[in-house]
Amino acid sequence: MNVRSVLPRDAIPSIDDPTFGRGYVGEDDDEVIVVDDASPARAYPVRILSYHEIVNDAVGGRPIAVTWCPICWSAAVYDRTVDGRTLTFGTSGKLADDALVMYDRETGTEWQQTTGRAIAGELEGERLRTLAAPITTWERFAAEYPDGVVLQPVRGGEAEPGRSARDAYDIRSYDMGPYERYARSDEFGLYGMRGEGRKRTWDRKDVDAKTVVLGVERDDEAVGYPIDHLEAVGGVVTDSVGGLDVVVFAADGRGGVFEDPGFAFETSPGTVRGDGATWDPTTGRSSDGRWLDRVPARRLFAFAWQDAHGPDSFAGT
Missing domain, CATH: 2.102.10 (Rieske Iron-sulfur Protein)
Structure with missing residues (x-):
């Protein structure tokens, strides 16, 4: 496993006090991660997660982490409880084989997002429990869960009386253009996303690297x-x-x-x-x-x- 630092810790800020509402600032075909054992069901838009990568939340008394690695296009929802201790996650600024490395603020242990495994620190060797969380579009979520709520943005300004969420929060604060261009490109990993680090190769023919x-x-x-x-x-x-x-x-x-x-x-x-x-x-x-x-x-x-x-x-x- 190749672990390297690319940003300062918490340079990509997690959302630790999430709020939810009925209105959404994005597009109908935006993908959302769904947690539907909440009442009402909750949607976490990839558009917002791409700029925060981690949402520390709690559903029905169970602490969860909704996580997204834009480089790996990796969505995973984890139970934040390990050995009876509730952990709060942030972005470490490191990548492990081009995957987001999270850290918990309670012990400083580092966790690979794509596996949920602790790779360094006090809890090394532990593994987060993965929870079932489907991915669909905002349009389908709104139709399937008419009482559902969606994660509200934290970038772009504060709402004022008489202004809609779309007006208050400039959609450009959550621009998916760079991430969508990366997803369509042939290059992958940190080099494909930012043009930094080594250019990776893929030598198999049966599965494409970005399948x-x-x-x-x-x-x-x-x-x-x-x-x-x-x-x-x-x-x-x-x-x-x-x-x-x-x-x-x-x-x-x-x-x-x-x-x-x-x-x-x-x-x-x-x-x-x-x-x-x-x-x-x-x-x-x-x-x-x-x-x-x-x-x-x-x-x-x-x-x-x-x-x-x-x-x-x-x-x-």
Whole structure:
């Protein structure tokens, strides 16, 4: 593992006192990380996370960290409780194999965002518990969770009476342009994002470096499912990871991992059909009100998954 310092600690400020509302400053197709075991459900926009990377929050009394690494395109939600101690996370200013390194303010331990593992410090060797948190668009979230709320921005100015959130917070304060250009480019890692450090190479042909992967880790087994591969084989794959039977969905570039309910599925545009109902491929909710049991998974670029788990960790390889 190559760990290097690129910024001062907390140069990218975490959000430690998040506020939520019904209005959103971004676009309908902006991606949001969903935590729906809250009441009401909460959406954390990638647009905002790209500028803060960590949100320390609590849902139903459970402390959580909603995290995002723009270089790895890595979304993960973690339980902030370790051995009965609640941790608060910030950005360390370091990268481990081009992945965000978080630190906890209670012990100073450093944690790799793409794995949830403590890599240096008092808690080295510990691992954060990954929570199931689907990723969808703001438009879909608003439709699926009409009572849901969204993380409010902290950049761009204070709201004044009579001004909307969009007016008060200049959307340019959360410009996704640089991140979207990086996502579309062929280069990856810190060099691809900022033109700094070593230029990385990628020599495999079956998976592109920036293919989006759904990664599942259970016990000592880790399997990454490239979304484009899932779509190429019909959008539904059944598998077993760490002894758990799972079904993995992909439709229109989105996907999710669920416990296999034992009946067959097939995909149709933007959705999945099975057992007489349609199912959302990210949330696992059916048209007749049922829910599939979600399996904790992280979404990230293939190069970051391979950095963490090796070249043989992709499904089918």
